[in-house]
Amino acid sequence: MLPPIETIIENFEIVEDDDMRLEYLIELGRALPPMPEALRNEANRVHGCESQVWIDTAVEGSGPEGRLKLQGFSDSFIVRGFVALMVALYTGKSAREAAETDGLDLFRHLRFGAHVTSKRSNGVRAMAERIHRDAVRLAEAA
Template identity: 85%
Template sequence: MLPPIDTIIENFEIVEDDDMRLEYLIELGRALPPMPESERTEANRVHGCESQVWIDTKAEPSDGTPRLVLHGFSDSFIVRGFVALMVALYTGKTPREAAETDGLDLFRQLRFGAHVTSKRSNGVRAMAERIHRDAVRLAAGA
């Protein structure tokens, strides 16, 4: 089970060693709830990632308010950690809140930019853009 995003941010802030930060990212990927094979469809595939990435974004009612529930998966351990960050960041937000959230800001806040290849950076950007589009679509339908 993934910890709340605030806990994840706090944990990254106290870990200075790049290797330990990478290990924590991989650990988060391992904690990602399993994405059923049936959701790993072309419609859920995130294009623009070097690795294979799938993200399924739904709005489900919680206390009468639609809130996002995300499932995700990647065939890469490191990228699966980035998927876990996105899932932790967006799950539980209303579609409108999610549409106003910048997933790339989290990536910058956690200081991954200098330690991640440009291809992985592009993949994180593609994930954030995909979730943003889904959130805007779900907010319009609410």
């Protein structure tokens, strides 16, 4: 089970060593709840990632009380850690709150930009954009 996003941020702020930060990211990926095979489909595939990435964005509850529930998976341990960050960041938010949240801000705040390949950075951007589009669509439907 993933810790709350606030705890994740605090843990990353404590760890200065790049190798340890990467290890923690991989641990988060391992803590990501399993994504059912049935949800690993083309509709949930995130394009623009070098690795295979799937994210399913659903709403639990209805109307303004509905909260996002994200599930995700990647075939790469490091990328799965980034998926875990996105899941922790957005799960539990209303669709409107999620639409106003920038996942790339978290990526920058945690200082991953300088230590991640441009392809992985593009993948994180693709995940954040995908979740944003889903949140906007769900907010409009609520």
